[in-house]
Amino acid sequence: MTAPEMPPFVRRLIGLRIKQLTGSTSSPDAFAQPAGDPGLLGPDAVSWRVHAHFVGMMVGGLSSLMLQALHPRALAAVWDHSNFRSNLKGRLGRTAFFVAVTTYGAKADALSAIERVNHIHAHVKGQMPDGNPYVANEPELLRWVHLAEVTSFLKGYQWLSTRPLSAFEENTYIAEMATIGQRLGADPLPTDALRSDEALKTFQPDLRFDDRTQEILRVIENYPVELWDLPFMKLVIQASFHILPDWALHMLRKPVACEWEKQIVRQALRIASAPVQATLDIDGVAAHARRRAQAC
Numbered sequence: 001m002t003a004p005e006m007p008p009f010v011r012r013l014i015g016l017r018i019k020q021l022t023g024s025t026s027s028p029d030a031f032a033q034p035a036g037d038p039g040l041l042g043p044d045a046v047s048w049r050v051h052a053h054f055v056g057m058m059v060g061g062l063s064s065l066m067l068q069a070l071h072p073r074a075l076a077a078v079w080d081h082s083n084f085r086s087n088l089k090g091r092l093g094r095t096a097f098f099v100a101v102t103t104y105g106a107k108a109d110a111l112s113a114i115e116r117v118n119h120i121h122a123h124v125k126g127q128m129p130d131g132n133p134y135v136a137n138e139p140e141l142l143r144w145v146h147l148a149e150v151t152s153f154l155k156g157y158q159w160l161s162t163r164p165l166s167a168f169e170e171n172t173y174i175a176e177m178a179t180i181g182q183r184l185g186a187d188p189l190p191t192d193a194l195r196s197d198e199a200l201k202t203f204q205p206d207l208r209f210d211d212r213t214q215e216i217l218r219v220i221e222n223y224p225v226e227l228w229d230l231p232f233m234k235l236v237i238q239a240s241f242h243i244l245p246d247w248a249l250h251m252l253r254k255p256v257a258c259e260w261e262k263q264i265v266r267q268a269l270r271i272a273s274a275p276v277q278a279t280l281d282i283d284g285v286a287a288h289a290r291r292r293a294q295a296c
Contacts, residue, residue, distance in 0.1 A: 014279045021229055022058070023089025026097050030105075031288040035295035037106040040180070043293045046165065046173040050157045051103045052286035055236065055273040060149075060156025061092060062220055062240035067148040067200075069216040070207040070251055073134040073141055079212055080126045081136075085219050099153075102180050104289035114183045121185070142186035147200045150177045154193065155243040160269060167193070201247070209251050217252065232272050238265045 018024065041047050051057060068074050078084050084091045101113045124136035134141070154173055158164045165173065175191040182189060190196045220240075225233045241254055242262050249256055257265075281287060 014276055015283060017229070018054070018276060018280070021225060021233070022096060023091075023093030024096055025093060026100070026285075028283060028285045028288045031100070031285050032292050034106055035292060038293045039105055039107055039289065040102060040110045041176055043290050045103075045176050046169050047103050047176045048286060048290070050153060050165070050173055051099060052280065052284065053157050053161055054277050054280055054284075055269050056156035056160045057096070057099075057153060058156075058236050059160060059239040059243060059269075060153040061095065062223075062237060063156065063243050064149045064152035065220060066217065066240065066244060066252060067152065067248055068145060069213045070209065070248065071141070071144055071203065072128055072206075072208050072210070072212075073138070074145055075212050075216065076126065076128045076134050077124050077136045077141075078216075081124045085215065088219055088223060100285050104285050106292075111183075114180070117184060137185055139185055139187055142181070142184055143189065143199075144203055144206075146177075146181040146184070146186040146189060147196055147203075150174060150181070151193075151196050151200055152243065153177075156239075159239070159243050160266060160273075162270065197245075200245070204247065204251075207251060209253060213252070232269075235265055235269050235272065239269055242266075 068078075082091060098113055098117065102110045105113070118137070121137040121142075125134065127133055136142075150173075154165075154170060158170070171192040174193050174196050178189040178191050181187075190199050221237055223233050223237060238257075238261075241249065242257055242265060244252070244254075246256055
């Protein structure tokens, strides 16, 4: 059954399950105005396609958090200035909204969200366990977070989509996201997929696996969901590990999965997420934003 064939109450129930699963508190209706506003990137952007893929973004988002937990300064800022460990869904919901508004929101809303995050980062500072200071708006730290996110989002999409991007589209996506990252103070940033992966590797000497990293992994692996959502979420978490680079899995003390396991998880996720994706293609943020941008 496709989304147009679903009764409206079924689509509403699916929408409610998405909110429960992701911690989202925003409404797609907020992306419907003003008419004709293309946002920062415009509806033809590759980012609009990548970020509309629900399960790819869930998998990429969790994978990104695992990567970020390896950087002591990035982890210290999260540890000291957020309720991540007790409210994982809240953290993911805020991140998802920021990605959504900078991708699909009206231009003024996107710029306002970026300004708000920059303001928050300017006041996030403290000391690491070893006494060394950290500041959240350090360009190199912002660069690490940006690279971890965009490479993970891209890999999540490429791994789970039945219409993966071409090499040219991959590079276009990275370049589009670099324009957002630069507005957040992450600079310099690569503008193609290969250099993004290479740039991520250059951080390896700065990365560590410690008790805090282990705690973040524990929180992610015990993602809080209702009992009926647990099988789906277990697949998402497995896939989040599957798309990590081998070097990152080694640092996280996790095995590299065999190919047959990866294929089973991939196909199961595609099947399980199909009704959700069909609903979002009609009623989701990207759909509302596209109708807004195309309105006269």
